[in-house]
Amino acid sequence: MIFINADISLQPAFYRSVRELLCQGYDALVINRRTISPDHTFPTGSALVEAEYGISHPGYDCFVFRKAL
Secondary structure, three states, X not given: OEEEOOOOOOOOOHHHHHXXXXXXXXXXXXXXXXXXXXXXXXXXXXXXXXXXXXXXXXOOOEEEEOOOO
């Protein structure tokens, strides 16, 4: 079960990464977001946005729990 803010765009490997971590035995995860630098402007649909490492964000915006919990 994933609880996430609606304004977050996930990386392409997000669900595969979550599954891999849960398969390693974790019961719950907190995944912190990163904010794309305002210094960069990318055209709509650009793959460069996915490659942007981003700026650290202090909030907690994504929580993952095993369905069994």
